[in-house]
Amino acid sequence: MYIETEQASYSIFKAGRLETRPEEGTHCKFPLVSQVALHRQTVFSKEPVELRLRHVQDRLQPPQLSQRLNGLPVPAVALIGIIVVCFTGHLTMKALILVGGFGTRLRPLTLSVPKPLVDFANKPMILHQIEALKAIGVTEVVLAINYQPEVMLNFLKEFETKIGIKITCSQETEPLGTAGPLALARDKLIDETGEPFFVLNSDVISEYPLKEMIQFHKSHGGEASIMVTKVDEPSKYGVVVMEESTGQVERFVEKPKLFVGNKINAGIYLLDPSVLDRIELRPTSIEKEVFPKIALEKKLYAMVLPGFWMDIGQPKDYIIGLRLYLDSLRKRTSSKLASGTHIVGNVLVDETATIGEGCLIGPDVAIGPGCIVESGVRLSRCTVMRGVRIKKHACISSSIIGWHSTVGQWARVENMTILGEDVHVCDEIYSNGGVVLPHKEIKSSILKPEIVM
Numbered sequence: 001m002y003i004e005t006e007q008a009s010y011s012i013f014k015a016g017r018l019e020t021r022p023e024e025g026t027h028c029k030f031p032l033v034s035q036v037a038l039h040r041q042t043v044f045s046k047e048p049v050e051l052r053l054r055h056v057q058d059r060l061q062p063p064q065l066s067q068r069l070n071g072l073p074v075p076a077v078a079l080i081g082i083i084v085v086c087f088t089g090h091l092t093m094k095a096l097i098l099v100g101g102f103g104t105r106l107r108p109l110t111l112s113v114p115k116p117l118v119d120f121a122n123k124p125m126i127l128h129q130i131e132a133l134k135a136i137g138v139t140e141v142v143l144a145i146n147y148q149p150e151v152m153l154n155f156l157k158e159f160e161t162k163i164g165i166k167i168t169c170s171q172e173t174e175p176l177g178t179a180g181p182l183a184l185a186r187d188k189l190i191d192e193t194g195e196p197f198f199v200l201n202s203d204v205i206s207e208y209p210l211k212e213m214i215q216f217h218k219s220h221g222g223e224a225s226i227m228v229t230k231v232d233e234p235s236k237y238g239v240v241v242m243e244e245s246t247g248q249v250e251r252f253v254e255k256p257k258l259f260v261g262n263k264i265n266a267g268i269y270l271l272d273p274s275v276l277d278r279i280e281l282r283p284t285s286i287e288k289e290v291f292p293k294i295a296l297e298k299k300l301y302a303m304v305l306p307g308f309w310m311d312i313g314q315p316k317d318y319i320i321g322l323r324l325y326l327d328s329l330r331k332r333t334s335s336k337l338a339s340g341t342h343i344v345g346n347v348l349v350d351e352t353a354t355i356g357e358g359c360l361i362g363p364d365v366a367i368g369p370g371c372i373v374e375s376g377v378r379l380s381r382c383t384v385m386r387g388v389r390i391k392k393h394a395c396i397s398s399s400i401i402g403w404h405s406t407v408g409q410w411a412r413v414e415n416m417t418i419l420g421e422d423v424h425v426c427d428e429i430y431s432n433g434g435v436v437l438p439h440k441e442i443k444s445s446i447l448k449p450e451i452v453m
Contacts, residue, residue, distance in 0.1 A: 093138045094189055095198035096170075097129060098178055099145040099152065105314040108420030108437045109402055114148045116202045117155055119385050119403075120312060121325050122350050122368050127159065129200050132208035134165045138198065141165060142188045144181030146172035179286035182271075183279040190273040199286075201267030203313035205321050207328055208268070209306055216303045217270045220247065223299035224275055226291065227268035229309040237264040238287065242302045249300040252292055266305050315418055319381060319398060323364040344380075356392075391427070399431075402438070415449070 103115030110118065116126035130141055145152055149171045160167045170185035182189070182199065189197050196217060198210065206229075217225040226249070228240050238254045239261045253260050265287055278290055294300040308328050310321035326346035330337055338349040338361070345363025349355070353367045356375035361367070365379045368386040373379070376393040384390065387404040394407045399417040407413055408427035417431045420438035425431065429442055433449030436442060440452055 092140070092191065092193055093136075093195050093197065094140045094142065095133045095138045095200065096142045096144055096182060096185055096189060097126065097200050097202050098181060099126070099143050099202050100147075102147055103313070106318070108418060108435060109400065111438055112403065112421040113155075114145075114152055115313070116143075116152065119366075119368060119383070120205065120318070121322060121329075121348055121366050121383075124155070125205070125312070126156075126202055128205060129202065129208065130156075130159070130163060130165060130167070132210060133198065133200075134163050136210045136214065139166060140188075141167050142185050143167065143169050144172065144176075144185060145169055146175055175283060176281075177283045177285050179279045179284040179290050180282055182276060182286070183281040186276050190276065194273060196270050196272050199269040199271060201311070203311045204267040204309065205312050205325055206266070206268070206305060206309040207307040207332075210268075212306075213268070213270050213303055216247070216301070220301045222248075222294075222301045223272045223297075224291070224294050225270040225301050225303060227266040227305045228263040228302045229266040229305045230262050231264050232262075234259070234262045234264065239263065240265060240302055247301040247303060248298060249291070249295040249302050251295060252287070263302065263304065266309050267311070268305070315400060315416055318383075318400065319364075319416070322366060322383060323381065326364055326366075417446075 097116075099114070099116050103110035103118070106115055106118060109115075117124045119125075120128065126143075133141060143149075143152060143156075149169045153167070153169050156167050168188060170181060170188060172181060172184060176184060178201075196214075209227075213225060213227065226240070228242070231237060235255055235257065238252055239256055240252060240263045241250045241261050242248060242263065243250060269286075275290070275294070278293065279286070284290070291300055308324040310317055310324055312318040312321040323346075326337070326348060329348070330346050336348065338347040342355065342359050343362050344360060347362040347364075348366045349361075350367060350369040350371070352369045353371040353373070355361065355367075355373045356377065358376045359373055359378070361373070361377075361379045364381045366383045367373065367379075368384060368388070370387045371384050372389045373384075374390060374392045374394075377390050378395040378397075379390070380397045382396050382399045382401065384396070384401045385403045385405075388401050389406045390396065390401075391407060391409040391411070393409055394411045394413070396407060396413045398415060399413050400419070401407065401413070402419045402421045402423060404421060405419045405423040405425070407419075407425045408429060410427060411425050411429045411431075413419075413425065413431045415433040417433055418435045419425070420436055420440070422439045423436045424441045426441065426443050430445040430447070431442065432445075432447055434442070434446035434452055435450070436452040442452065446452065
């Protein structure tokens with residue numbers, strides 16, 4: 001049984017029901033405590049630890065339990081009361097992010113940077129996940145990667161200090177699927193604490209209810225927890241069939257023709273270290289080979305994800321994901337969104353961007369750092385990345401404009417047009433679903449969806 005505070009996690013053996021009082025810390029009612037073990041060491045550790053006991057019934061406070069301990073044994077306590085454990089150590093929970101490979105579905109953007117570094121809502125995709133992990137106490141993130149690891153690490157180095165979290169890389173020499181990377185990173189994920197660890201798919205954007213997932217995982221006592229999300233058309237996905245009252249996963253059904261449920265794997269897991277013993281170091285799928293076996297042993301549980309969810313690994317879903325994200329942002333922290341007579345709906349504008357007079361921006365638009373939007377521009381359902389210039393009276397909708405690109409005067413860009421880095425669209429050009437590789441100049445209109453190389 002675990003007791004948690006903001007700073008550390010503890011195990012109380014032979015302890016009873018947990019009772020939380022946030023204003024005083026975390027307390028535990030117990031009939032008998034035979035040993036108190038801290039997160040990384042027991043009280044027999046040489047590191048100084050402080051224990052305090054508050055006895056509820058008669059206010060007794062034995063002196064031997066209000067002292068600093070330096071390798072001294074603590075007598076077993078046979079008192080009915082509330083124990084408060086105070087420790088200055090840090091939680092050492094870890095996470096692995098499945099970064100994946102070449103990101104072909106998001107080309108031409110991934111021709112410039114690895115997919116996790118593609119901007120989403122004005123920051124690299126992967127930073128959304130890293131910040132969410134940091135917020136619930138994760139201290140180390142392992143990136144499972146087989147494509148441009150040096151680019152990833154060099155870019156994230158500055159964020160490692162800024163965010164205050166350790167970022168390491170586990171490099172695959174060959175694609176290992178979704179389970180093999182866990183076996184490869186085994187030594188980075190487990191230590192003597194035996195803490196569970198997170199696994200996330202880097203394409204997933206959501207509200208990341210990770211704290212709730214920790215509580216769920218501890219409550220059911222299983223070996224693995226997965227996040228699931230509800231979908232309208234389950235026949236397109238692999239469906240997770242589960243016991244609704246307990247969350248226990250019964251089986252997985254791939255693209256069912258008959259309705260068996262409407263919940264699918266959301267790509268967020270919390271796993272006990274013992275799961276690693278089930279995985280061989282070879283290309284293998286955690287969803288198809290590992291989880292079904294755990295489910296057969298009734299040790300796999302599913303938590304229904306509250307709020308929005310989207311796999312943004314391809315342009316259409318990226319645009320939908322931006323809408324869902326901005327809607328969620330308004331509900332949580334609306335002050336981060338732009339406002340004014342020129343703004344319609346949810347719009348995110350970096351503070352270093354400039355917007356000219358007579359523009360109409362929104363809904364569902366993200367404008368990145370250093371962008372210049374000249375007068376009379378119309379933007380809707382689109383992302384405009386760092387350093388882009390949109391000239392007078394241009395119109396952009398349902399599109400992604402890559403870094404440092406230019407859209408000319410009176411140009412019209414729509415219908416899932418994707419401009420790579422440093423693309424220049426000339427004045428009065430029309431793009432209807434063009435996918436343009438980096439460093440190109442578009443001098444003639446693109447009348448139907450096509451790739452411009």
